[in-house]
Amino acid sequence: MRDPRLHCPLTLAVKAISGKWKLYILSMLSDGTPKRYGELLKSTCENLTEKMLTSQLRELEKDGIITRKVYPEVPPRVEYMLTESGRKLCTIFEPLYEWGVDYMKTHRHDQLPWLEMGLKKLA
Amino acid sequence: MRDPRLHCPLTLAVKAISGKWKLYILSMLSDGTPKRYGELLKSTCENLTEKMLTSQLRELEKDGIITRKVYPEVPPRVEYMLTESGRKLCTIFEPLYEWGVDYMKTHRHDQLPWLEMGLKKLA
DNA sequence: CACAAAACCTACTAAAAAGTAAGTAAGCCA
DNA sequence: TGGCTTACTTACTTTTTAGTAGGTTTTGTG
Incomplete structure (x- = not known):
């Protein structure tokens, strides 16, 4: 039998964002302006x-989460x-961010600094 | 400088659920009844x-997401x-689940079966 | 007295992910 | 002609993560 987790929407969602640098990339792009x-x-x-x-970037692109646009210029x-x-x-x-904030309060993690990325703009 | 991702609530949240079997475990526990x-x-x-x-289980416990209760019996x-x-x-x-459902529709993944875990009960 | 049951733990191996350092292409510019 | 720029590859090594197969503990039961 195949692994049912592969066909679970929740698993799919979590896998989409759990690469080591994906949250960083996504947060950079979350303000809407394209980034080089x-x-x-x-x-x-x-x-x-x-x-x-x-x-x-390749994984995010393959997963249909970001697009890649090449301009035919030199330098590229x-x-x-x-x-x-x-x-x-x-x-x-x-x-998720809210959960993290709440979690940090009750589990005494370092409170600051944290990513000053576009994330808060999502609110 | 330290890695700001370690202090980001969002990163924390995603890391908490991105272990290979964590969603499975969490979904099993999500109906509220303790599991052996x-x-x-x-x-x-x-x-x-x-x-x-x-x-x-140890990681989830260390992260304060689940509790472990030992009953002093034999067999344990x-x-x-x-x-x-x-x-x-x-x-x-x-x-997240909803995003996954929507995503599967537009990216023609296999639609079924997926985890029949307690996840839908969360609704 | 040997065995069963549940929930582990340990040592070893294999596979996957990440780090390192170097190389490539294509045209503009001096 | 040689250097500069950007956005990458590629080959190789190290580190991390996961799989495999075995062992341990503690009482109760036949």
Whole structure:
């Protein structure tokens, strides 16, 4: 018998966002304006490598959550933005974010700083 | 500088549910009745191993999402159930689930079967 | 006294994911 | 002609995660 989790909408949703850098990427794109590859690469203080960024972008694209647009220029320009599915997905971040805030209060995690990404704009 | 993702409520929430068997476990517990170790182990057609079940349960417990209750009997009896945080977390599954349903419609995934877990009861 | 039952734990191996460092293409510009 | 830019590949190594097969504990029962 096949793994029923593969066919579960909830599992699908969670898998779509659980790559190591996907929340970061999605949050960067969540304000609606397209972002260039280099822009995504440089706007985190962490060492997000090219290999990782590329693989995460490819997965998100394959899953229909973002689109990739290549401009035929030299040097090349590639822009990424959310699809309709991607935009819907981002709206669900809100309750998750709220749960996290509540959770941090009761489980005494470090309170600050946390991502100053576009996430709050979703509210 | 530290990784801001570690301090992001959203990241925390997603990490809490992204273990390989966590959604399964959470869905089993989401009806509110405590479940025994062996019950969780046997109620999936997939080969969830003892090692994996134990590690996933330990993580959920460490994260304060489930509780573990040992009854001093022989043979031993151990029951797991959701904490308050865990129950709150499960309510967020609903929008994620809905997104997944919508996503499957537009991305022509196999439609059935999917997990007949307690998830729909959350509605 | 040997065996069963439940819920583990441990050591070892295999597979998957991530990190590292280097290379590529295509045209503009000096 | 050689260097510069951007958005990538590729090959290789290390680390993390998961799978496999065995062992342990504690009483009750035949």
